[in-house]
Amino acid sequence: MPHRTASASWASEGRDLVRAGSGGLLVGIPLLYTMEVWWIGATASTSHVLAALAIAYLPVVALNRTSGFRTSKDVRLSDAMMDAVEALAVGVLSAAGLLVLLREITLQTPVRSALGKIVYEGMPFSLGIVLARHFLSGDADASRPSKETSKRRAGSAGAPSAALSQSTADIGGSLLGAVVIAFAIAPTDEVRAISSALSPLRLILIVVVSLVVSYGIVFEAGFGSQTNRHEHAGIMQSPVSETMISYLVALFAAWAMLQFFDRTPPGTPWFATLSQVVVLGLPAAVGGAAGRLAV
């Protein structure tokens, strides 16, 4: 029977959880910026919230049997059921963390409202988690480059034209993904409502979270083209520089979309504009990461 070493088990589990969180973000983040969902969660009766949690469990179990967030396929119902519990937990924790980050849950929020918001926002996250492998499938363990691969890569960085082409494709992928995910969010009042309540420190936190999430989706979640990404040449060849440049592209896309929808007309204070760009930059960064994996 095949077996894993202890360190490999921990590393594999870590990648599975990052993949789960990444898949959850891809599906869940648009609804995170929908105030009607906040209200539905806050107004729902406790019986409805409990029922929502129970109902969400069923499709999550079913999807775990065909997709899931782990690299191995769940063939046993017991595994699917246990992974579904994990998907629900990661979903509600992700949603709770982001709701706190965006100040939709504060210390002043009544517990009942907070629970409703977390459950209703956590449901799409959980569905995204169990669809993670379907979105951008790949084998995390196989996709992790070996030392030999890294050496080979270092020795053959590629011709300048190929590097430029790859970098252009990465930037294009980031831009396209950012627009696909954030375009529907840009014209909504939620961006302004969220950004107006954020302090400079909170904005910095959102920037950090955006960068970490973008890095995690592309370089740690073990999605399909992770090996290719590690082997990329060009100005975006290192994970850190690629993440930074892609985030700048996502911010530019966010700013352009806000301009397109006239959400920051002339005369808008620069900090208000910056706040909106950073708030919209979070879903744009998630979309940009997915876009880079798709190219």
Add this chain to the structure above:
Amino acid sequence: MSTRLPRSRPEWLTFGVSAGVVMAMVALIAVQAVGTFEPAAPTADRVGETREIGERFVVDVEVTNRGDEPAQNVQVVGSIIEDDEVVESGDQFIDFLAGGETVLLSFVFDRDPDATGPGEDVTQFSVTSYATP
């Protein structure tokens, strides 16, 4: 894609923590279901001192839903009354106010709401309407 191996220790740990999180969520929600639920009761109360901005006066008002049920489209009216007549007023809408939630509003007046003169100005803030979802 490989066939699922027996659960490793990290996977069991993840499952244990996840089960704890889900059970805690269910328990917290269940606790909220216990007890009586008062209908929505939004109230408006003036807080803090009047602030002067240019030639206008800003008064902060806290609107709190003292009930358990949520209220929607909460209308809050602020008025300065002199000699039993409203001489200046403003109103605001709050889209949504959950049970126990507080929202801070600011009213801006041309007249000094704290001024006292022959007519004995009085400033009033009140919730005039709301909907129950």
